[in-house]
């Protein structure tokens with residue numbers, strides 16, 4: 001059976017070189033390079049592996065501004081069959097709710113979906129809420145924080161990494177899986193594939209295509225707002241300096257302030 | 267209730283009262299985050315004279331409900347079924363969102379653990395509400411009863427304050443290890459409502475075939491942590507740290523590269539991708555103090571850095587610094603602590619004797 005697979009991807013500012021505008025306290029987007037969210041590359045790789053094994057198609061769906069073009073081409077060059085950029089000025093400023101709604105709406109327009117992949121979270125907002133949100137909008141089963149995926153006879157068998165161990169779970173399709181950062185090694189884009197990808201191109205879907213009211217999406221459709229941003233101030237610490245020969249003084253002080261306690265010693 | 271629907275502003279926010287907290291249960295016991303949620307939820311609820319409502323799902327939960335009451339729950343809503351023994355997205359979402367839609371809480375806090383986030387995202391959509399992820403500071407504005415949800419952003423360099431003005435409940439997930447475990451404080455008229463539920467077959471699509479438990483050191487509860495980094499030079503460096511930690515009643519921690527090299531197992535790692543800790547004393551030996559490490563330990567009460575470099579970044583985050591080579595410093599520290607103990611353990615007894 002061939003699987004129809006969707007991968008949710010996002011273009012994000014390169015976390016290695018984030019520049020904060022000292023006046024607005026916001027990201028200076030003009031100085032920051034954009035890249036594909038790393039965990040989404042792992043999600044795409046997991047999707048491609050599944051397709052290569054079972055057969056089917058991989059469609060990449062991304063909500064973002066026009067410059068996300070480079071991410072769309074990159075996903076095609078890595079081996080995706082189709083790429084859809086959901087883009088419209090109405091989508092700007094969305095929090096996780098309308099982002100999930102917009103992506104879910106686009107996915108619901110596809111003829112058939114068996115498995116949806118997403119990265120565990122995006123490096124710029126780090127919520128991990130959009131993937132599961134999409135699953136809820138579409139009424140689907142989900143597994144988050146997945147490190148490996150297998151498919152057999154209509155079922156996905158996945159390993160899910162929790163704080164205290166690994167869950168091995170089995171679910172029928174359709175299902176949404178969020179893939180851990182570094183869960184696999186994404187395949188490279190070759191020059192040949194890149195040329196083919198550019199030639200093939202990607203689709204752009206706007207709000208009209210989705211047919212949703214404009215007040216449902218973007219900043220107007222967002223229940224949360226950022227009131228303010230402030231630098232995180234760390235507690236001032238004295239950094240009282242001791243040379244090796246002063247260690248006895250330090251030890252005495254640590255006991256006196258109660259940082260060390262005789263009754264806790266073994 | 268599924269379908270493509272928008273986030274819906276509520277007509278009258280005054281209809282929404284009380285603070286819901288989701289208490290995470292693993293293997294029949296509360297996770298530490300459960301008590302942290304009670305602590306922060308209780309503070310918020312008492313500030314505006316509202317009820318703290320604790321949600322517990324599991325198989326046998328009556329003891330857990332009693333424990334929540336000891337810590338200050340005004341109301342416990344419980345659901346019991348063998349099918350709820352382990353966390354599964356669909357049944358948990360269904361039961362919890364039913365409670366939310368019926369009881370109309372003003373605020374709903376969930377731990378930002380992996381299962382907590384898995385759940386919170388779905389509840390928010392199901393209840394057409396807003397959710398702020400991974401908060402490290404939470405407060406309520408007295409007059410408006412609006413939740414001030416603060417979360418680190420841009421690689422932990424900035425704190426964003428996020429509000430949800432018109433949608434209810436105001437949901438937030440709270441980063442584990444940040445909020446304090448509260449003292450016990452029983453409420454005046456606590457109420458416990460536990461119902462036995464039957465989980466519908468349509469919600470039982472996820473089968474957990476196996477769970478492979480990690481042997482885990484829980485650093486989040488440690489009073490003292492002695493951590494080592496690349497400055498230890500080799501795996502053997504941790505031997506001396508283990509000895510020191512044992513003497514002073516602490517646990518051993520590590521930087522990520524030390525764990526990457528296999529000098530110590532991953533479950534000792536402190537930081538962004540390890541554990542978040544807040545001991546009374548944190549000793550960082552041969553750790554440079556990169557932000558990803560700092561994030562995991564900066565709330566420690568006292569920080570002692572041991573570093574050969576007097577200008578290492580860790581210094582500005584430290585209360586005390588010993589400048590020197592760990593190979594010399596650790597044995598000396600061990601020796602001085604041992605001799606302090608020898609000198610004072612006698613005295614301490616006499617102090618107790620004279621006090622009585």
Ligand SMILES: Cc1cc2nc3c(=O)[nH]c(=O)nc-3n(C[C@H](O)[C@H](O)[C@H](O)COP(=O)(O)OP(=O)(O)OC[C@H]3O[C@@H](n4cnc5c(N)ncnc54)[C@H](O)[C@@H]3O)c2cc1C
Pocket residue numbers: 494495496497498499520521522523524535536537538539540541551552553554555556557558559562572573574575578590591592593
């Ligand atoms: C996404 C991401 C997540 C990360 N998560 C984590 C995390 O959770 N935890 C974490 O720790 N790191 C994390 N890191 C890595 C982090 O950026 C640093 O690389 C790491 O913390 C450095 O470890 P270190 O201090 O042990 O090593 P180094 O930075 O190499 O520092 C070694 C220190 O030892 C000192 N030293 C050397 N020799 C001696 C000696 N003989 N005696 C005394 N001092 C000596 C040096 O002066 C130096 O300060 C993460 C990185 C990324 C990109």
